[in-house]
Amino acid sequence: xxxxxxxxxxxxxxxxxxxxFKFLSxxxxxxxxxxxxxxxxxxxxxxxSRVAGVGxxxxxxALIQSSSATTVMVVGFVNVGxxxxxxxxxxxxxxxxxxxxxxxxxxxxxLNIIGFVTILTCVGVFMDMLSKNERVKTVGLMxxxxxxxxxxxxxMSSSMEMYRENAAIKDFLAEAxxxxxxxxxxxxxxxxxxxxxxxxxxxxxxxxGGLIIGGAGTNAVLFLVLGSNxxxxxxxxxxxxxxxxxxxxxSLIHLMFNVFGTVIFSVFLLCWPGFMSTTxxxxxxxxxxxxxxxxxxxxxxxxxxxxxxxxxxxxVATKLIHDKKxxxxxxxxxxxxxxxxxxxxxxxxxxxxANKETAVMxxxxxxxxxxxxxxxxxxxxxAKEKVExxxxxxxxxxxxxxxxxxxxxxxxxMSEDERTVSAIHHATGDILRISELADNITKxxxxxxxxxxxxxxxxxxxxxxxYEKIERLYESTLEVFDKKDIAAIKAVDTVEDEIDSDRRTIxxxxxxxxxxxxxxxxSSGVFINLVGNLERAADHLTYVAHAFD
Numbered sequence: 020x021x022x023x024x025x026x027x028x029x030x031x032x033x034x035x036x037x038x039x040f041k042f043l044s045x046x047x048x049x050x051x052x053x054x055x056x057x058x059x060x061x062x063x064x065x066x067x068s069r070v071a072g073v074g075x076x077x078x079x080x081a082l083i084q085s086s087s088a089t090t091v092m093v094v095g096f097v098n099v100g101x102x103x104x105x106x107x108x109x110x111x112x113x114x115x116x117x118x119x120x121x122x123x124x125x126x127x128x129x130l131n132i133i134g135f136v137t138i139l140t141c142v143g144v145f146m147d148m149l150s151k152n153e154r155v156k157t158v159g160l161m162x163x164x165x166x167x168x169x170x171x172x173x174x175m176s177s178s179m180e181m182y183r184e185n186a187a188i189k190d191f192l193a194e195a196x197x198x199x200x201x202x203x204x205x206x207x208x209x210x211x212x213x214x215x216x217x218x219x220x221x222x223x224x225x226x227x228g229g230l231i232i233g234g235a236g237t238n239a240v241l242f243l244v245l246g247s248n249x250x251x252x253x254x255x256x257x258x259x260x261x262x263x264x265x266x267x268x269x270s271l272i273h274l275m276f277n278v279f280g281t282v283i284f285s286v287f288l289l290c291w292p293g294f295m296s297t298t299x300x301x302x303x304x305x306x307x308x309x310x311x312x313x314x315x316x317x318x319x320x321x322x323x324x325x326x327x328x329x330x331x332x333x334x335v336a337t338k339l340i341h342d343k344k345x346x347x348x349x350x351x352x353x354x355x356x357x358x359x360x361x362x363x364x365x366x367x368x369x370x371x372x373a374n375k376e377t378a379v380m381x382x383x384x385x386x387x388x389x390x391x392x393x394x395x396x397x398x399x400x401x402a403k404e405k406v407e408x409x410x411x412x413x414x415x416x417x418x419x420x421x422x423x424x425x426x427x428x429x430x431x432x433m434s435e436d437e438r439t440v441s442a443i444h445h446a447t448g449d450i451l452r453i454s455e456l457a458d459n460i461t462k463x464x465x466x467x468x469x470x471x472x473x474x475x476x477x478x479x480x481x482x483x484x485x486y487e488k489i490e491r492l493y494e495s496t497l498e499v500f501d502k503k504d505i506a507a508i509k510a511v512d513t514v515e516d517e518i519d520s521d522r523r524t525i526x527x528x529x530x531x532x533x534x535x536x537x538x539x540x541x542s543s544g545v546f547i548n549l550v551g552n553l554e555r556a557a558d559h560l561t562y563v564a565h566a567f568d
Contacts, residue, residue, distance in 0.1 A: 076113025205246020
């Protein structure tokens with residue numbers, strides 16, 4: 020019965036450890052994801068993209084405590100076409116370095132500070148309960164998560180005491196020396212729990228508890244660590260199912276990196292059987308610290324070895340996973356979607372993608388308006404089909420963005436993210452309305468052709484000047500909701516006032532021409548409605564900008 024309770028205690032400790040890391044990573048993500056998102060956005064512009072990619076991958080993973088989560092995000096970025104395979108490869112390499120921080124935290128359980136650090140759980144919980152400030156509450160939950168990590172470590176460590184005293188168990192573990200079996204066990208166990216951090220942390224706790232697999236003085240336990248690095252690839256592989264060809268290649272590159280690295284280090288450990296007992300033991304006295312440092316050493320060395328051969332990895336992945344014929348012939352630009360289900364695990368990234376997709380939708384709506392207006396000026400009825408085709412795409416994007424935002428809203432969002440979601444909801448409705456106004460303008464073109472209505476060059480010139488201001492207004496609106504330049508609101512309001520003034524002036528001039536007999540009364544319905552539609556398009560652009568101010 021005592022052994023059963025020890026197992027229960029071990030599992031409870033592991034559960035507390037993993038839950039603590041979830042609280043820690045989720046709340047760090049809330050606090051830092053805007054910065055992390057900026058890193059990803061800036062990666063494409065980086066001159067030293069390989070080095071920058073490694074740094075970003077390591078930094079993001081160290082913060083969110085999951086190389087699997089980072090790799091899944093990378094697969095998503097590749098899938099939607101905003102990150103190249105070359106960039107993704109360096110980020111994946113960096114993610115493997117960043118994930119080793121968990122092992123170092125786990126190795127701290129050998130110190131005598133654990134009992135004191137667990138008080139962080141109480142401190143963090145009270146911060147969350149007593150504060151009304153959202154940021155303070157988030158920091159409180161982050162601190163509570165860190166405390167829970169150490170509580171889990173303490174529970175797992177104490178559960179080892181009984182097994183440490185059992186000679187049969189120690190002998191059984193000491194006999195587990197077959198490196199190939201240990202590689203397979205590490206791989207399968209990590210694939211099952213989908214977390215190399217959890218597996219490595221458990222190995223460290225066992226080692227510090229005196230339960231060293233393969234016995235002291237051997238490299239056997241290090242083969243388990245190597246296997247865990249292969250097993251962690253399962254998350255990205257599963258994530259790539261149903262994704263684009265390049266996304267599948269990114270998952271394959273992740274697997275190749277860890278497999279090739281494992282092969283190299285396996286040969287190294289087999290050739291140097293005393294590596295752990297001589298080299299590592301001379302540098303670090305605690306077995307747990309030795310394992311943690313080996314985990315970091317493995318990933319850093321593999322990154323240094325493979326980083327110069329990023330193009331080779333990409334070439335091999337491209338040769339192994341061929342392009343689909345449908346993808347080769349499919350249009351890329353505006354048919355691609357930036358929304359990916361993988362981003363839903365990191366809501367801030369998902370919201371940023373929805374915002375970018377809304378910018379694409381706005382661009383299409385303005386293309387529709389531009390096509391319709393120029394067709395009116397030229398008297399071209401044939402543009403109606405193009406406008407209708409663009410508008411169908413705008414409608415599809417609106418529905419997909421709204422559905423995506425509904426899924427994002429089910430997560431626990433920061434108030435800033437909630438405001439952005441609300442703003443995008445409002446913006447999509449206004450953008451959709453702009454495309455509908457474009458459709459109205461095609462009808463005015465048809466009516467002019469049918470009723471033989473013509474306008475003088477001077478009138479058309481005044482309309483073109485008004486439309487130029489609408490284009491300026493669109494550019495300023497993009498500055499607000501796409502680039503988050505709130506200062507551009509002034510420019511939006513100024514141009515919108517000018518357009519309102521132009522509408523009044525143009526209509527007054529039209530009425531004056533009617534009274535003088537220079538215009539046919541039949542033209543009034545078309546002309547006044549056209550000017551009104553242009554002014555309403557400007558209003559909707561202004562609403563979009565103000566939704567984000």
